[in-house]
Amino acid sequence: MDSAKLILQGKEYELPIIVGSEGEIGIDISKLRAQSGAITLDPGYGNTGSCLSSITFIDGEKGILQYRGYPIEELARGARFVEVCHLLIYGHLPSENELTQFRDQLIHHSMIHEDMKKLFEGYPPTVHPMAVLSSMISSMSAYYPNSGNGEDVDLNIIRLLAKAKTFAAFSYKKSIGQPYVYPRNDLSYPGDFIHMMFAVPAEPYEVPPVLEDALNLLLILHADHEQNCSTSTVRMVGSSQANLFASMAGGVNALWGALHGGANQKVIQMLQMIYDDNEDYKKYIELAKDKSSDFKLMGFGHRVYKNFDPRALILKESSDKVLEQLGVDDPLLEIGRNLERIALEDEYFIERKLYPNVDFYSGIIYRAMGLPTNMFTVMFALGRLPGWIAHWKEMSEDPHGRIYRPRQIYTGETKRSLKPIHMR
Numbered sequence: 001m002d003s004a005k006l007i008l009q010g011k012e013y014e015l016p017i018i019v020g021s022e023g024e025i026g027i028d029i030s031k032l033r034a035q036s037g038a039i040t041l042d043p044g045y046g047n048t049g050s051c052l053s054s055i056t057f058i059d060g061e062k063g064i065l066q067y068r069g070y071p072i073e074e075l076a077r078g079a080r081f082v083e084v085c086h087l088l089i090y091g092h093l094p095s096e097n098e099l100t101q102f103r104d105q106l107i108h109h110s111m112i113h114e115d116m117k118k119l120f121e122g123y124p125p126t127v128h129p130m131a132v133l134s135s136m137i138s139s140m141s142a143y144y145p146n147s148g149n150g151e152d153v154d155l156n157i158i159r160l161l162a163k164a165k166t167f168a169a170f171s172y173k174k175s176i177g178q179p180y181v182y183p184r185n186d187l188s189y190p191g192d193f194i195h196m197m198f199a200v201p202a203e204p205y206e207v208p209p210v211l212e213d214a215l216n217l218l219l220i221l222h223a224d225h226e227q228n229c230s231t232s233t234v235r236m237v238g239s240s241q242a243n244l245f246a247s248m249a250g251g252v253n254a255l256w257g258a259l260h261g262g263a264n265q266k267v268i269q270m271l272q273m274i275y276d277d278n279e280d281y282k283k284y285i286e287l288a289k290d291k292s293s294d295f296k297l298m299g300f301g302h303r304v305y306k307n308f309d310p311r312a313l314i315l316k317e318s319s320d321k322v323l324e325q326l327g328v329d330d331p332l333l334e335i336g337r338n339l340e341r342i343a344l345e346d347e348y349f350i351e352r353k354l355y356p357n358v359d360f361y362s363g364i365i366y367r368a369m370g371l372p373t374n375m376f377t378v379m380f381a382l383g384r385l386p387g388w389i390a391h392w393k394e395m396s397e398d399p400h401g402r403i404y405r406p407r408q409i410y411t412g413e414t415k416r417s418l419k420p421i422h423m424r
Contacts, residue, residue, distance in 0.1 A: 008036055022057050039407045050232060050404070055088060055390050056224045060304040065311065067224060068092070076314045081219040082106065082189050085161060085386040088224055089393060109162035110183035110192065113143050120174050129378045130256040132171035137164065138249035146243050156244050157389055164385055165189065168378045169196035190215035193382070198370065210325040214318050214365055221311040221358060222380055224387025230254040230261070234388045235395050239404040244392060251388045252381050261377040267299040267363035268373050271332040279331065281338050289348050299360025300343055301353065308355050315361035319368070328368045336364050
């Protein structure tokens with residue numbers, strides 16, 4: 001199968017076939033407009049491949065997710081988040097020496113410039129932490145300009161990964177009126193973030209291992225997910241040769257949307273709504289089955305995974321462990337567990353493959369950790385950062401790369417004449 005044929009207005013066109021390493025088939029239409037004057041229309045780009053990429057593979061029908069060829073299940077069991085960052089960005093798991101150097105650099109650059117603290121002072125206490133994260137990442141361009149050589153790029157990647165968790169933790173401390181807690185060199189990446197979030201200066205605080213492990217797992221599971229809205233935004237912004245920090249800020253803003261990174265926040269909001277309605281979760285199960293109802297169970301089913309979300313299977317075990325070891329007594333989480341139990345047993349949900357997804361379990365875990373709901377999307381962004389960087393780097397290094405410029409089908413007024421409006 002070398003090509004596909006398109007017959008348009010009686011004329012035949014041959015379109016090359018592209019086959020990916022996992023057998024994915026694509027029809028190359030890059031020269032269609034030049035040859036025929038026609039374009040394709042694909043609202044939301046759901047059937048359009050915008051690039052060739054070697055970073056992440058997804059098979060939604062079979063529930064497969066792989067980073068650089070490694071199954072997500074194996075990475076979740078046997079890797080730390082810092083190793084996965086290196087894998088996604090540089091294409092291979094680090095050697096022992098590479099890992100030591102990479103980790104040391106992340107520790108060394110986790111402090112932020114003291115002048116940056118003044119930027120935090122300018123935000124009102126009610127500011128959403130995603131707004132802070134986006135603007136702080138964008139402001140890094142002023143502190144760390146890029147000359148364009150490879151060494152600068154690699155150093156700025158380290159700076160971004162290292163400081164993002166500090167920005168996130170500081171934004172939380174700002175929102176609750178507590179003093180900032182500086183990074184520590186003796187803690188892991190997830191452990192350091194938890195410490196900056198929950199420690200109070202001059203008071204002892206030990207990071208619970210169960211939380212450190214759970215956050216490490218969550219960051220890995222969120223690290224990349226192919227050409228989703230925010231990743232495509234990063235590539236779109238970066239295609240104009242915008243710098244690393246500007247491109248990442250674009251990704252944060254895209255992720256902020258309720259239909260993307262805000263999904264785990266919607267899970268908790270749904271649980272709160274059920275709690276406020278006398279905790280009648282069975283009522284909402286029936287509403288979810290009722291075709292005439294507008295109610296939808298948040299955190300169940302997935303647009304990409306038609307069978308099950310492999311990340312959810314991993315997180316279910318983790319969520320059980322977190323709730324058990326912390327002994328959390330939270331009525332919202334109890335409602336969540338009841339919904340989960342019914343969805344896994346009820347034929348209606350089983351037949352439609354409406355299983356709990358990664359947003360459901362991540363929302364449960366973040367709630368159990370004590371994170372406020374408006375921080376959930378920030379946690380998603382921290383995890384997704386290495387994936388965004390990997391895609392920005394891959395796109396920037398493509399010798400055949402071009403600025404993104406989608407077409408459109410115009411549906412407005414046809415040409416008309418201006419009738420002058422005379423003012424008195």
